[in-house]
Amino acid sequence: DAKTTQPPSMDCAEGRAANLPCNHSTISGNEYVYWYRQIHSQGPQYIIHGLKNNETNEMASLIITEDRKSSTLILPHATLRDTAVYYCIARSKTSYDKVIFGPGTSLSVIP
Amino acid sequence: DTAVSQTPKYLVTQMGNDKSIKCEQNLGHDTMYWYKQDSKKFLKIMFSYNNKELIINETVPNRFSPKSPDKAHLNLHINSLELGDSAVYFCASSQTQGGGYGYTFGSGTRLTVV
Numbered sequence: 415d416a417k418t419t420q421p422p423s424m425d426c427a428e429g430r431a432a433n434l435p436c437n438h439s440t441i442s443g444n445e446y447v448y449w450y451r452q453i454h455s456q457g458p459q460y461i462i463h464g465l466k467n468n469e470t471n472e473m474a475s476l477i478i479t480e481d482r483k484s485s486t487l488i489l490p491h492a493t494l495r496d497t498a499v500y501y502c503i504a505r506s507k508t509s510y511d512k513v514i515f516g517p518g519t520s521l522s523v524i525p
Numbered sequence: 526d527t528a529v530s531q532t533p534k535y536l537v538t539q540m541g542n543d544k545s546i547k548c549e550q551n552l553g554h555d556t557m558y559w560y561k562q563d564s565k566k567f568l569k570i571m572f573s574y575n576n577k578e579l580i581i582n583e584t585v586p587n588r589f590s591p592k593s594p595d596k597a598h599l600n601l602h603i604n605s606l607e608l609g610d611s612a613v614y615f616c617a618s619s620q621t622q623g624g625g626y627g628y629t630f631g632s633g634t635r636l637t638v639v
Binding site: 448450456457458460501505512513514515517518 | 529565566568569581615630631632633
């Protein structure tokens with residue numbers, strides 16, 4: 415599975431859009447980009463995933479560059495409850511994978 | 526209606542003891558995992574089972590032994606607990622064929638060895 419790199423931390427004002435970047439320059443053609451978040455010490459929670467097209471769901475939007483070497487998770491209107499560690503991983507849907515989550519981006523939403 | 530449930534949530538025990546953590550998923554997934562989260566917040570895979578068959582066995586001490594009685598259950602038994610085993614252990618499941626939403630995680634078991 416491709417290695418990903420993310421900034422260690424980011425701040426975002428409440429109500430503003432939070433844009434979290436992820437680099438995955440070694441991603442292979444059959445690997446999807448997945449985003450998860452971990453709030454405090456709970457289990458990681460699935461947010462969104464995509465292959466090459468931009469994706470949107472009720473939680474977030476995912477923008478993937480045309481060369482697929484990087485992506486951005488967008489939380490359109492961040493709330494205090496979005497404060498969490500966000501993990502970006504790349505994996506294929508059918509692999510028996512040895513994915514490591516971490517260290518991710520610690521997002522702090524500030525009132 | 527919890528999707529992936531693991532018990533206990535907290536476990537405090539003395540060095541040298543043997544303990545087990547249980548995990549059950551009701552999602553119909555064919556693959557289950559044990560992850561360990563260290564103090565630096567990395568979640569590293571320990572074991573993975575697909576339809577009761579061990580498919581991933583990372584470098585962990587052989588004091589850790591997973592057991593999967595059926596594809597909905599994956600338990601973790603730890604012998605002769607050491608201080609360094611203190612961590613949060615997460616169970617997860619996924620549907621390997623046809624992917625979908627990737628992993629679904631349990632809420633974690635915080636193990637403290639004293």
